[in-house]
Amino acid sequence: MAANDPIHQFQIIDLLPIAKIGTSEIVFTNSAAFMFAAVIVITAFLVIGTAKRALVPSRLQSAAEISYEFVATTVRSTAGSEGMKFFPFVFTIFMFILTLNFIGLIPYTFTVTSHIIITAALAITVFLTVLFYGLYRHGLHFFNLFIPKGVPLLIMPLIVFIEVLSFISRPISHSVRLFANMLAGHITLKVFAGFIILMGSAMGAVGWAGGILPFGMIVILTALETLVAFLQAYVFAILTCIYLNDAIHPGH
Amino acid sequence: MAEPHKSGTTQPAGEHKGGFPPFQSQTYASQLIWLVIAFVLLYVLMSKWALPRVGSILESRQKRIDGDIAEAGALKAQSDEAVAAYEKALADARANAQAIANETRDKQAAVAESRRKTLEDELNAKLAEAEKTIAATKAAAMSNVRGIAEDATRAIVERLIGTAPSDKAVADAVADALKRT
Numbered sequence: 001m002a003a004n005d006p007i008h009q010f011q012i013i014d015l016l017p018i019a020k021i022g023t024s025e026i027v028f029t030n031s032a033a034f035m036f037a038a039v040i041v042i043t044a045f046l047v048i049g050t051a052k053r054a055l056v057p058s059r060l061q062s063a064a065e066i067s068y069e070f071v072a073t074t075v076r077s078t079a080g081s082e083g084m085k086f087f088p089f090v091f092t093i094f095m096f097i098l099t100l101n102f103i104g105l106i107p108y109t110f111t112v113t114s115h116i117i118i119t120a121a122l123a124i125t126v127f128l129t130v131l132f133y134g135l136y137r138h139g140l141h142f143f144n145l146f147i148p149k150g151v152p153l154l155i156m157p158l159i160v161f162i163e164v165l166s167f168i169s170r171p172i173s174h175s176v177r178l179f180a181n182m183l184a185g186h187i188t189l190k191v192f193a194g195f196i197i198l199m200g201s202a203m204g205a206v207g208w209a210g211g212i213l214p215f216g217m218i219v220i221l222t223a224l225e226t227l228v229a230f231l232q233a234y235v236f237a238i239l240t241c242i243y244l245n246d247a248i249h250p251g252h
Numbered sequence: 253m254a255e256p257h258k259s260g261t262t263q264p265a266g267e268h269k270g271g272f273p274p275f276q277s278q279t280y281a282s283q284l285i286w287l288v289i290a291f292v293l294l295y296v297l298m299s300k301w302a303l304p305r306v307g308s309i310l311e312s313r314q315k316r317i318d319g320d321i322a323e324a325g326a327l328k329a330q331s332d333e334a335v336a337a338y339e340k341a342l343a344d345a346r347a348n349a350q351a352i353a354n355e356t357r358d359k360q361a362a363v364a365e366s367r368r369k370t371l372e373d374e375l376n377a378k379l380a381e382a383e384k385t386i387a388a389t390k391a392a393a394m395s396n397v398r399g400i401a402e403d404a405t406r407a408i409v410e411r412l413i414g415t416a417p418s419d420k421a422v423a424d425a426v427a428d429a430l431k432r433t
Contacts (some may be wrong), residue, residue, distance in 0.1 A: 046302035088299035120337030
């Protein structure tokens with residue numbers, strides 16, 4: 001039954017109760033375990049990969065350098081060279097989401113990024129960083145962001161209203177995009193996997209043989225989900241860069 | 253949610269922790285706290301350790317490449333300079349050789365010319381002298397011829413007529429005859 005439930009894979013499982021704050025229980029969960037696994041994997045990837053500091057890099061070192069340069073190029077091209085002060089932040093976000101997405105693709109694992117609370121927290125972190133850095137850097141001029149140049153005065157209030165609304169709704173779209181993509185992809189995979197079990201248990205040998213069809217779909221979908229896992233991490237990172245660019249250069 | 257969630261389905265109605273797992277708000281506090289800890293930990297590890305490490309490797313490689321390119325450029329300039337110096341030396345040597353050859357040829361020509369001139373002068377002088385000698389000899393011979401002719405004339409006339417003609421008549425006759433020849 002559990003194996004057939006496409007929602008079951010998103011279940012938070014308590015592993016170790018830690019403390020009780022008010023009415024909320026703080027528990028070390030499977031989600032927390034996978035987050036720390038991601039931290040360890042990323043750190044190991046970058047540090048062990050560069051252990052030799054080779055002039056001509058090994059494959060692992062080359063991969064570590066590519067990840068560095070990929071994010072650095074993205075930040076520089078989107079937010080300018082001034083945006084490079086946020087490079088560690090963007091790099092952390094990108095690698096964290098990417099690694100969690102990829103770990104989640106392995107069967108029997110848990111996909112941390114399929115929980116809206118996680119993606120929302122990350123998106124709000126970006127949102128608040130943009131807001132506070134923009135205010136710190138430009139003071140009230142930061143709000144010029146909402147006043148596009150060359151708009152007739154008559155429709156200005158409407159435009160400003162729309163700009164403010166789009167600014168405030170950013171964390172929503174930012175977080176839901178990642179959450180929904182991961183959730184939907186994993187549910188789809190599970191549903192097709194469930195077909196194999198259903199056909200096998202309902203029709204016996206013929207069913208198991210027919211299961212090759214949904215299995216083929218799973219193979220194709222896994223390839224697609226691998227792309228989505230990368231793409232969503234990239235989209236999240238590049239949107240972060242675009243929003244940070246607004247904080248650095250608020251002029252429209 | 254103190255006790256572990258049942259590993260069964262989340263669907264059964266009536267179960268307290270049922271519902272769609274991402275929307276089970278009682279799990280949010282735990283997830284958020286661990287997210288903050290993990291994310292801050294990762295951020296510190298990246299910004300203080302991993303990224304400077306990778307960055308320094310990339311930078312040293314870039315430096316090495318730039319240095320190598322600069323060195324190659326310097327060596328190329330050096331070799332260009334050497335080639336230019338060589339070509340210049342070659343052109344100089346060629347010009348030098350040309351000059352020496354010209355000078356030598358001119359000098360030899362001058363020497364030959366002067367030698368030819370002296371030889372010519374010498375020969376001219378000798379020729380003049382020889383001509384003079386010839387003229388003298390001729391004159392002497394001519395005067396001898398006259399004497400012989402006079403003697404022969406006198407002897408012939410004496411034999412023919414028996415008397416010796418006067419010296420003056422013989423001399424006039426010979427002179428007359430010589431004039432006619």
